[in-house]
Amino acid sequence: MIRLLLVDDQALIRVGFRMVLEAEPDLSVVGEAADGAAAIALAADLEPDVVLMDVRMPNLDGIAATAEIVRHHPGSRVLVLTTFDLDEYAFAAIRAGAGGFLLKDAQRQELVAAVRAVHRGDAVLAPRVTRALLDRLNSQKPLNSQNSADESAAHSPAPTGDPTAVLTEREHDVFVAIAQGLTNSEIAERLFLSESTVKTHVGRVLAKLDARDRIHVVILAHRLGLVDPDAPLAPQ
Template sequence: MASPTIRVLVADDQAIVRDGLVTVLELLPDVEVVGEAADGLEAVRLAGELAPDVVLMDLRMPGLDGAAATERVLAASSTVAVLVLTTYADDASIVSALKAGARGYLTKDAGRAELAAAVRAVASGQTTLAPEVGAKLIGSFTGGGAISPPEESGEAARLDGPALLARFPTLTAREAEVLGEIARGRSNPEIAQQFFVSVATVKTHVNSLFAKLGVQSRAQAIALAVGSRSADA
């Protein structure tokens, strides 16, 4: 049976960029571009009118920036996914987009295959981050600069269960530990192996901590923790 078509809305204030993205996306057999927006307000309006599966969202746009537009789009629909595609990969841009609810974050130097994979991933409910974006998120925990493994950093204690539990007291001790492992970039099977439990048990903890933190994705959970860390610093 053929896969369902992924309906995409492209939002970017530069016409030449929009044209290029539309051309690339329309070459994909499972993607249909249903609309184009030249600013954040138009993106919000068209998302409501066209009900896309994915909004490909630039961050720096006139009228309403991409993070604010993302928040409004997601407040109006629980079925759409936002994939940020931007020139910017600074900490503030990443955190603002993920806190707003973006399910993915790519930079504009991504290749066609990477863009196609990201659109399909967010449409299916997965989180996808460009490698440099994931590294910056982890770097926010480890003190920034060159990324070193959290276990080797003096900042690693901020990812420990007790430290996270102190910042997020609604979590259980195990949920705080799982959040720390998520922040280290570990998958559910890796976390299960770490704690000698089943993957199903880890999924239960993840779903519970998502509900308590009011987030919908691993990226949002990491971004929330990064924001909390910055506030505490």
């Protein structure tokens, strides 16, 4: 059973998410919060597997809450939900450690699949949002978050040299596939490998590149110019 914490300042949205998620046999909503401060407190008390995090909330927003939860409760993964494709607050939340980024207008099955993917350690990036994020990174425009306390989490040093030189040829193939937004099953099909073998390669790629998750792999690949920034991203 995947235990979920819903965080949104609009009660009706929380009700809607609860109805959708609890209709699934493997998902259970164990708590709800209306702002970031309450989310942090509930994450400590309930230790949920996945936190569905709104971004724009009163008192304490989702960026600060995400950073705190990821820092103090590494077993809880955060899936950021936002209404806006170009929500700079949400971009900062991803850099603060969120494991996924999904628009609130996602279809029911997209939401359910995203929760399960984040829970098993995969990254989830809504294609439209991913393109906007990569465009922003490629242009090197600053992210205008109002939360100065999270500036250090929102900015990482530019890579020097080619950190992918430590990868084997097969690991490099997997690295590029991750950067293109492919899931483990899609990588397995492309490279003619079993899904368990792909999972092993993904773990080695993350470890060798000192990448926290697949989102960091995507960012690194585009910064190194190893993936065409104008190429269409694989659908999630």
